[in-house]
Amino acid sequence: MSNCLIAQSGGPTSVINASLSGVISSSIESSAINTVYGSINGIQGVLNNNLINLSSIFKDSKEKLERLKLTPSMFLGSCRYKLPNIEDDNEQYKLIFDIFKQNDIKYFFYIGGNDSMDTVLKLSQYAKAYKQDVKIIGIPKTIDNDLYGTDHTPGFGSAAKFVATTLLEISYDTYIYDIPSVTIVEIMGRNAGWLTASSALARNKNNSSPDLIYLPEVPFSIAEFIENLKQLQKKKRNIVVAVSEGIKDKNGNYICACQNSTNDKFGHAKLSGTGKTLEDIVCNELNCKVRSIELNVLQRSAMHIASLTDVTESTLVGKKAVEYALEGYTGKMVSIIRKNNNSYEYEITHVDIEKVANKEKRIPGEWISKDKNDITAPLLEYIKPLIYGEPNIEYKEGLPNYININHLFS
Amino acid sequence: MSNCLIAQSGGPTSVINASLSGVISSSIESSAINTVYGSINGIQGVLNNNLINLSSIFKDSKEKLERLKLTPSMFLGSCRYKLPNIEDDNEQYKLIFDIFKQNDIKYFFYIGGNDSMDTVLKLSQYAKAYKQDVKIIGIPKTIDNDLYGTDHTPGFGSAAKFVATTLLEISYDTYIYDIPSVTIVEIMGRNAGWLTASSALARNKNNSSPDLIYLPEVPFSIAEFIENLKQLQKKKRNIVVAVSEGIKDKNGNYICACQNSTNDKFGHAKLSGTGKTLEDIVCNELNCKVRSIELNVLQRSAMHIASLTDVTESTLVGKKAVEYALEGYTGKMVSIIRKNNNSYEYEITHVDIEKVANKEKRIPGEWISKDKNDITAPLLEYIKPLIYGEPNIEYKEGLPNYININHLFS
Structure with missing residues (x-):
């Protein structure tokens, strides 16, 4: 023995x-x-x-x-x-x-x-x-x-359940005021958007949010993001956005505020602040209430x-x-x-x-929607x-x- | 009828x-x-x-x-x-x-x-x-x-249960690495610290965190905060701090980053970023891993x-x-x-x-610890x-x- x-x-x-x-x-x-x-x-x-x-x-x-x-x-x-x-x-x-x-x-x-x-x-x-x-x-x-x-x-399943439950509860929270709002929820996942994608599970016959989902697999354009919000605002009062902490622009630069922060021992950039960065941008571009929420370590510990x-x-x-x-x-x-x-x-x-x-392993292209701000049914x-x-x-x-x-x- | x-x-x-x-x-x-x-x-x-x-x-x-x-x-x-x-x-x-x-x-x-x-x-x-x-x-x-x-x-009870459960899970999360860390959890409560105080329920025979609790009823001193952390670091590797979003300095100014933001219709200042502000301060003062977590609207919707x-x-x-x-x-x-x-x-x-x-109704003085960074047993x-x-x-x-x-x- x-x-x-x-x-x-x-x-x-x-x-x-x-x-x-x-x-x-x-x-x-x-x-x-x-x-x-x-x-x-x-x-x-x-x-x-x-x-x-x-x-x-x-x-x-x-x-x-x-x-x-x-x-x-x-x-x-x-x-x-x-x-x-x-x-x-x-x-x-x-x-x-x-x-x-x-x-x-x-x-x-x-x-x-x-x-x-x-x-x-x-x-x-x-x-x-x-x-x-x-x-x-x-x-x-x-x-x-x-x-x-x-x-x-x-x-992954437990983190996805936390993200989906939380997105559902946050969405319900946004619906109560009769003024336009944009709520941005920042979700973990450095290079792979699986967890951000799982926010889509919050949608059901009673809830259509999150309305936009931005994955790190797709280059992120601030101009397109603002345009997406403007179009949505014509149809919906309270908008909820799910965004990966790791979204990057077309040149590969992180959108988050702390681009210059240190790397960890495996050379990964320490990310946080993507939601806050987008909150500030939306505040400047749209005339509505804006809030960002970082789900943080609760995703891995709840x-x-x-x-x-x-x-x-x-x-x-x-x-x-x-x-x-x-x-x-x-x-x-x-x-x-x-x-x-x-x-x-x-x-x-x-x-x-x-x-x-x-x-x-990242999300394959066919599981990302054509307009790059959502996922497709097979991924769900x-x-x-x-x-x-x-x-x-x-x-x-x-x-x-x-x-x-x-x-x-x- | x-x-x-x-x-x-x-x-x-x-x-x-x-x-x-x-x-x-x-x-x-x-x-x-x-x-x-x-x-x-x-x-x-x-x-x-x-x-x-x-x-x-x-x-x-x-x-x-x-x-x-x-x-x-x-x-x-x-x-x-x-x-x-x-x-x-x-x-x-x-x-x-x-x-x-x-x-x-x-x-x-x-x-x-x-x-x-x-x-x-x-x-x-x-x-x-x-x-x-x-x-x-x-x-x-x-x-x-x-x-x-x-x-x-x-x-209040449900929000307190969310805060205490989350503080417990966050505390467990901080214990896994063998490097010193400070984790700052920002909790709702503009002028009254009841919800921040409820973080103390996370303590049990298996868990001593949160280690410090800062209430809005007490003027907040950054120098004392750093001193508290330095003393604690001699005894404990991973420190968890519960802090109210509404802490103010002795002159009545909010500690949070967004002091200049707009007020709501009842004249209340819109608060957020207290945790992030403290995170930046601790980063500059202490040589350890620092993270801030804002519990945000989950406190009222979970x-x-x-x-x-x-x-x-x-x-x-x-x-x-x-x-x-x-x-x-x-x-x-x-x-x-x-x-x-x-x-x-x-x-x-x-x-x-x-x-x-x-x-x-704010927390009475006798329910706040003598050194102003914790609550007393009767409040618990x-x-x-x-x-x-x-x-x-x-x-x-x-x-x-x-x-x-x-x-x-x-």
């Missing part, structure tokens, strides 16, 4: 701990795995030998595991750490695999997005090149839904409005990761295949990590089933009863 | 329609009331004779009334319209009471905050002076909880995380308003009395409108029971199934 190690990386989602709970429960149940370890703050925790014993925390408590499943944020903490290329510097890899050896780790699970899959790729390449018997499996998560190799990503479909799938990809590792697979990411859209059916499989790491049908169902959150004194994560800073 | 008329005014709350549902159901049930009318966009709808027949919409549909109860925003729309003083100009009053006469309105219910209670006061004064037999009753609502004459206001206690009480104050009007009371606001805090018990009564209109105990319970929202295809309010703009 050997041990396994789990870590989480990148930005949180409401359900990344559901995947963790899946890995833990299947590992604990497995006769092939002795102790389940967790690394604190992703791969950095391995480099620092900062591991915790998850078996001892969860072994005898199904109730604790259930609470973990329904707690947002990341029980094991996160990092945004990029491993060097193996050929440039293999010292860190030696250290990581030494730690694995010291702790008899034969299975390593990394829950994350496309940057984290780069870590999975490099570790599995190193293991192969240096004949290390450690199975390396990636478990997808991101609210951005921008991973290749999977129909959609765990975490477990109280998570999608049950997403919670279930996230748990299952965690469980399947253990199954695949025990079957001997390595250098794989667990993935979801959609079998049938009409009566949403899916199955879980795995995909070579090379096909996933360091790539970004694609997202729709992912927000179905409400998990049974336990409330205590009026608030969700989330699991203790104080070990992250003690 | 006469008719009654209902209108809504001021900013929305998640549960203002619950009060409306209470008025409608009791009016429909009453043998003394014939038809229940609603005025579109508050008192302006009366002046424009823009009334709708609520009896015909809701008479035979308990299911529709239940859906109304659990729909945020305002079914009857809103206005921010201040009636002139009667002695300056009584033409509008003549018109209003003419419309009442034309429609055989003997009972008028106005659901709103302290500005709306000014309308209730003036209409009841006019009715008395000019011997008009119309009973005028105010029904309280505001997320700000700043009304005199009632223990707390309908709408019915999906409303308080069941609040929904129940809001419905009940609506029902009681009808009871009091039929008993012959006029110039009153329905109010809530707390009988027992230990095992939260309340009863509904009424209060003279003169004691309520145009006043703002006061707010706590108001967020208890979760209403049973109906979901359809993954989203709350709210009532149609398209009549507001058709």
Whole structure:
């Protein structure tokens, strides 16, 4: 019997701990795995030998595991750490695999997005090149839904449900005054507009907003935006606009106010203020009430409005990761295949990590409307089933009863 | 048999329609009331004779009334319209009471905050002076909880629950990275800090944030704020600050960036950007990750995380308003009395409108901590029971199934 190690990386989602709970429960149940370890703050925790014993925390408590499943944020903490290329510097890899050896780790699970899959790729390449018997499996998560190799990503459905619910409630809020208004809602998604697109789910027979949807896949023109608003104002009093934080002009420059801000460690520009920038522009161009709303980190942390479909799938990809590792697979990411859209059916499989790491899946052109300010019906049908169902959150004194994560800073 | 008329005014709350549902159901049930009318966009709808027949919409549909109860925003729309003083100009009053006469309105219910209670006061004064037999009753609502004459206001509990839940989820979100951070959450409440104070409910045995709470009742010092943060950073890695949008310096100037923006019709400054202003200041003063989050209109529209206690009480104050009007009371606001805090018990009564209109109830000094950056335990105990319970929202295809309010703009 050997041990396994789990870590989480990148930005949180409401359900990344559901995947963790899946890995833990299947590992604990497995006769092939002795102790389940967790690394604190992703791969950095391995480099620092900062591991915790998850078996001892969860072994005898199904109730604790259930609470973990329904707690947002990341029980094991996160990092945004990029491993060097193996050929440039293999010292860190030696250290990581030494730690694995010291702790008899034969299975390593990394829950994350496309940057984290780069870590999975490099570790599995190193293991192969240096004949290390450690199975390396990636478990997808991101609210951005921008991973290749999977129909959609765990975490996206819950974020989409939060965005759609919030857009519905904001739209209702705008209708109450009899004066013209423009409300601009800024939604996360650096280069891929999946989450911004999910705002369209707020439309139903009682609600036609959002009225305009601007995706980062399409160059943004301020002149066309103002023209779109002017045309709409002839027909509608209260206009709601959904806009991605990452929209750029035709030269590739971000529209947001903080274009000159610093990049993060992966070279991504830190974005915010797109909604506020547009608010100021509309204020100057149109004579009406204007408000911008940035949904901010609530998109990735509002477990109280998570999608049950997403919670279930996230748990299952965690469980399947253990199954695949025990079957001997390595250098794989667990993935979801959609079998049938009409009566949403899916199955879980795995995909070579090379096909996933360091790539970004963006919305294809045919799913964007001709006038570039909306999405098409097939994209709506694609997202729709992912927000179905409400998990049974336990409330205590009026608030969700989330699991203790104080070990992250003690 | 006469008719009654209902209108809504001021900013929305998640549960203002619950009060409306209470008025409608009791009016429909009453043998003394014939038809229940609603005025579109508050008192302006009366002046424009823009009334709708609520009896015909809701008479035979308990299911529709239940859906109304659990729909945020305002079914009857809103206005921010201040009636002139009667002695300056009584033409509008003549018109209003003419419309009442034309429609055989003997009972008028106005659901709103302290500005709306000014309308209730003036209409009841006019009715008395000019011997008009119309009973005028105010029904309280505001997320700000700043009304005199009632223990707390309908709408506050749900907003407090949203704020506390969100603060909890944001706090968990901040804990995942092992680098120092300051997260500033901007909360509504122009002059009264009740809603900002409710962020303290997010603290429990697993969570100590928010770490600092800045109320508009206390002059805000940027130097002290930075000093508070520096001291805290010695003990804690990820700091969360709850701040009211309305904090002012010792000279009474708003801290927010938009000090020079326009006032609304009641002379209130339009506030936003306090969090962003503080974010920029902290960025310059401390070497750490800084983020500001503005909770914005979600505080008043997020019915999906409303308080069941609040929904129940809001419905009940609506029902009681009808009871009091039929008993012959006029110039009153329905109010809530707390009988027992230990095992939260309340009863509904009424209060003279003169004691309520145009006043703002702020947090008393003894409920603010000595160092002015937190609240005291009795305030926490006061707010706590108001967020208890979760209403049973109906979901359809993954989203709350709210009532149609398209009549507001058709």
